[in-house]
Amino acid sequence: MSGFPGFDYRNNALHVESVSLTQIAEEFGTPCYVYSRAALTSAYQEFEDAFAQREHLICYAVKANSNIAILNLLVRLGSGFDIVSGGELQRVIKAGGDPQKTVFSGVGKNADEMRMALAANILCFNVESLAELLLLNQIAGDMNKIAPVSLRVNPDVDAKTHPYISTGLKENKFGVPVEEAERIYQTAQQFPHIRFTGLDCHIGSQLTELGPFKQASEKMINLLAQLQSQGLKIEHLDLGGGLGIRYTDETPPSIKDYVATLCASTSQVTQRILIEPGRAMIGNAGLLLTRTEYLKHTPDRNFAVVDAAMNDLLRPALYGAYHDILPAKKNNTALQTHDYQIVGPICETGDFLGHDRKLNLTHGDLLAVMSAGAYGMSMASNYNTRSRPAEVLVDGDTVYLIRQRETIEQLFATETIVP
Ligand code: LLP
Secondary structure (H helix, E strand, C coil), rough: CCCCCCCCEEEEEEECCEEHHHHHHHHHHCCEEEEHHHHHHHHHHHHHHHHHCCEEEEEEHHHHHHCHHHHHHHHCCEEEEEEEHHHHHHHHHHHCCCHHHEEEECCCCCCCHHHHHHHHHCCCECCCCCHHHHHHHHHHHCCCCEEEEEEEEECCCCCCCHHHHHHCCCCCCCCEHHHHHEEEEECCCCCCCCHHHHHHEEEEEEEECCCCHHHHHHHHHHHHHHHCCCCCCCCCCEEEEEECCCCCCCCCCCCHHEEEEEEHHHCCCCCEEEEECCHHHHHEEEEEEEEEEEECCCCCCCCEEECCCCCCCCHHHHHCCCCEEEEEEECCCCCCEEEEEEEEECCCCCCCCEEEEEEEECCCECCCCCCCCCCHHHHHHCCHHHCCEEEEEEEEEEEEEEECCCCHHHHHCCCCCCC
């Protein structure tokens, strides 16, 4: 067992569903992101099943993995979407997603993005400041439209996660303070092209405890009651994303328990509940497949230089994030086990995928960097003029190429030499 559903050893060879990683590497090359359709479908279904007794909408956070094939699978499962840019809106539309199931988050929506989203008739704008509300009112007016709006509130709750991905503390840039929400709703009564339909929050990502979700939901419920007593009609309550996954030995709540907690904390209200999960949907449905280029033994360290790097998967370098690294073929017992530093070819010491991993390796061995389905490819870059990896989706015994490996010509296509 690999410990990750959908990814298992068969005859000592790591398989994604029914396909071995060796076969995928031969056919599509490395580095390569590999996703399991079954793992994605089962995570989505777990969310749906847990919400069965409650009016709800799951708005998958597109930023976690925005490949159009992945979005299209979610469309077919009935998902809505949480977007943070005009580009993500275009991806949702291209994937066949329903704008009426799409919410638009983010602190810096620009005028063009607002126009595009109004033209597409999205479900609502999750507005994060009075200044944004003013601009949206003006643009909606120009387009002779009424913008549906939810106010993103910052509940000032400690998500107990990495500081870079904690968003619900009062010192963070996100949302408006709870104490200001009422005043903003009142002020906005004078904005003829705004209609408030919701209230939302998002306190952070990779949360491994239920407590902060509970606290945030309770604060939101209190605010909702206060706003309703002022005569405001709120149709939905959006509790954001943030449920963590297991990368190594974390014990995050199950999807079922997480949803049950949200439902219990909001049991006294009748509003439709929205959530915006990203990582919990796709994180453990994907891995990054890489090949060992060189083994380098120095008196201090053993390095395995692989063909994937921080440009392909930034999380270790950026957050010190831990990803399990598994051999595509096990039990190569003829080789000595070493504590390997798994590093990429990029010219930075921060370019590593894992430290001190006990592995027995030889030149050319394939390694699987696990739990890379979320915030992997979507954060990849071209640093060191490296083309971004291919992405494939496994469905049973079939492998689909869902993004070609980028070519160097594509990288150069937008650059011009001056006369
Ligand atoms: N909703 C909003 C408004 C968000 O900002 C985010 C994530 C989500 C939903 C989805 O959160 P999730 O369910 O995936 O935790 N690059 C980082 C994660 C950044 C998360 C940003 N916002 C990482 O690799 O850990």
